[in-house]
Amino acid sequence: MVRELKFKMVEDGHGIEAHKKMISVLVKEHNTMMQPKSKRGEWADNLDVPRVSSEKFEVLFHAGCRFSYDKVLQNSARSAVTMLKNAGVNIGIMGEREMCCGGRAYSMGYRDELDRLAKSNINACSKAGIRTIVASCADCYHAFKRLYPQFGSQVEVLHTTEFIHRLIKEEKLKFRTGMPITVTYHDPCHLGRQGEPYVPWQGVEKKIKKQIIVYEPRRPRYNGAWGVYDQPREILKAIPGVQLVEMQRIREYSWCCGAGGGVREAYPEYSNWTAVERIEEAKSTGAEAIISACPWCERNFMDAVSGMGDSMKVYDIIDLARKAV
Structure with a gap:
């Protein structure tokens, strides 16, 4: 319902100004970072x-907008x-030909x-013979996994984790180097509650007593329980020396970082407050570092x-895995 309201507001010309600026650049430069596509x-x-x-290859690594342009986070994509x-x-990449997945625009109400x-x-991807897309960005993963099948995409989609x-x-990858750190x-x-795979449905919508809507057969429901939760944790547990401690709100009940849906661009103070709330929760576990698997989360954290003047470290899970190989 909220997403449909966003679509309606945008279509009626009532989009948020910060989002309009981003979309205008996206149309021209094919990225949400307000940067030239030539540097992608x-x-x-x-x-x-x-x-x-x-060259031809079957596995495509899609870096995504944030990893492509964020100088600090680029090393995670390289790793x-x-x-x-x-x-x-x-594996191969699109390089300067890579374009935004469109997922972030969709979440802001720009479905076109x-x-x-x-x-x-x-x-x-079809022209290049790509069979598998690997994404390190959770936003891109969601777009490729959940949204693209509705446009006919049939490639396998995997997050890097x-x-x-x-x-x-x-047994093609082993961690040999110990890392004594509590995370x-x-x-x-x-990647989590919105990372559930798309399930196609065909049926009819019926109204009972002109007000209650039912579907025959029953439509699939997404409740967030089938996202990518176990694989990142099992990777961390497989790295020698790494001790994983959990926060109170995890998996489908995880507290949002505050960067998604265009919130960071339109409401930076609220976005920062949300991130600080999560950092405080991470600190309460006694962890030295907060690990994630999305560049938008990591940048916001x-x-x-930095604003808190805190010593909490922020890593992409790939950074730890690369050092342990």
């Missing part, structure tokens, strides 16, 4: 990784690609932008910690 692939300039324009390559995965970007990305967890189970894990909204 620079994060991988020193990586020996094929790009879709020059992810390096780990997968070293494990023998035939999702439609445009989804169709472009699906077409690009799912792929690494698979490699560990197949707590933050479940990103778009980093900014909040």
Whole structure:
């Protein structure tokens, strides 16, 4: 209902000004970071990784807008690609041809932008022969996993934590270096409760007594319980020396970082308050660091910690995994 209200407000010309500015740049530059698209692939300039324009490969690593342009977080994307390559995965990137997934625009009420970007990305993957998309950004994962199937996408979609967890189970990846650190894990909204896979439905909508709506057959319901929760935790537990302590609000009940849905751009003070609330909860566990699997969460936490003058460390789970290999 809330999302439909957003769609209606945007279609009627009542979108939030901060969002309008972002969307205007997105249309031209294909990213939500207000940056030129020509610099999209620079994060991988020193990586020996094929790009879709020059070689064929079956596994595509999609960096996403935040990882592509955030200078501090770019190393996490590089680490992810390096780990997968070293494990023998035939992986490549779109580089400067990569475009925004459209998920963030969709969550702000701009469904036409999702439609445009989804169709472009699906077409690009089809031409390149891509069979699997690996995303380190939870927002991108949600778009590819939950939204793109509605546009006909049939590629396998995995978050980096799912792929690494698979490699560990197949004994293609082992952690050898100990890391004596106590950490707590933050479940990103778009990897957790909004990371459930899309379930297609065909049926009819009926009204009982002109007011109660029922569906035949029953429509699938998303309650957040089937997101990606276990794999990140099992990765952390597999790293020698890492002690995982849990916060009170976890999994589908996790407290949002405050960066999603365009909140960070439109309501920065509220976004920061939300992040501080989560940092305080993380501190209550006795953890030295808060770990997540989404660059938007990590950026919001980093900014909040800096503003608090706190010593809490913020890491992407890939950063720890890469150091332990």
